Structures are given as C-alpha cells and as structure tokens.
Amino acid sequence: GMPVEQNPPALSLYEGADSGLRCNFSTTMKSVQWFQQNHRGRLITLFYLAQGTKENGRLKSTFNSKERYSTLHIKDAQLEDSGTYFCAAEAIGGYKVVFGSGTRLLVSP
C-alpha cells in the first residue's frame, strides 16, 4: 500500500469550526512535515515534527512515530485557511520524503 495515507481527501468547514486531518504511515517514519498549498499553488511549510506536538496560532500538529500517524488540527477555521494540505514523511535511514495525497479544505462563510 501507499507509504503515506492522508484523510480526508476533501473537507468543507464553516468559519469558526474546528477539524482535523490525519496521515497514517505504513512504516515507522523519522519525521513529518505539514504544508499548505495556497490558491496560487505555492507550498508553505506549517510544521516540522520529529516527535510530539507543536502549536502555531490556530494550528496544532502531533506526530507519533511509534503509532505511525500524524495529525493537523485547525481551530476556529478562517476563509484564508482554504487550500490543500499535505503531510510529508521522511523515512528512517534515508533522504526520501514522501507526500500524502493531500486534503482539499474549503472554508465557507
């Protein structure tokens, strides 16, 4: 199967709502990153985690290497949060970084 499975593939939220995205890994990963791709196609780094949890404003991400998953939680969703979110994981012992297939998020008024 795919080394990185990302869910859901699409998500619709109203402004102010909270929700979460998840990536499951088929094998133990060394680290994970989360990116947002904006409407212009630009990829913006949100988080890098080798373990544990990080927060930045309304965003929070957790990485559990042992349980092989990572989550991105969005709190109080805003219109500008719309875009596609990707997780990307680095395999242990190598330089490869593999992406999930993305979650298309649409935040509506």
Added chain:
Amino acid sequence: EAAVTQSPRNKVAVTGGKVTLSCNQTNNHNNMYWYRQDTGHGLRLIHYSYGAGSTEKGDIPDGYKASRPSQENFSLILELATPSQTSVYFCASGVLGTSAETLYFGSGTRLTVL
C-alpha cells in the same frame, strides 16, 4: 528566508522533444528534490540529490533524468517528452538530518506536452 527558484514557470513542449527544468537554491542546502503534482496523487518524488554530483531515483523516475552540477543547481531532464508527463513540477531544497529540518519549495513549473 530560504529561496528556491524554478525556471521556466510555464513550458509547452512537443512529444519527443527534450525538456529541461531548472532549479536554483541560494541557501547552501545539501538536499534537493524534484516532485510532480497530479490530481489524485499529491506530490510524487521523481529524483533527489544529497549533494553536488549525486542524483538518486525517487518513486517515479522512469522517463526522467536529473543533474546536480553544483550545490545550488538541480535540473530535471525529459529526454523524450510524452503527454503523460504533462504536470506541475516542484523543486525543493532542505537540510534534512539536522535539528532545523524542513523543505523549501519553489513556485512550480507547469509543463504541457502536446
């Protein structure tokens, strides 16, 4: 601020033609990557490099070559372009393996093969 510059931004090529996509980074990152992005597949790794003179196959290397002549430059080469290679291509650089690990992406190159 890390800077990764891709050129060209848009490219139209004919089937069987040679295409070279260029990527330049000014941050002395060891690792560089080429991805393609297609609907339903996310970003898939084509080739990567961990330093000048090195190139490694990613997950979908067939039909592509890569060249890393210097720390700053990493090119993706399509010797015989095919319509199936129509896609958006992203270059990235990073310093994986350190406590400051992250990837920095270029703005992408939209390639259309007719």
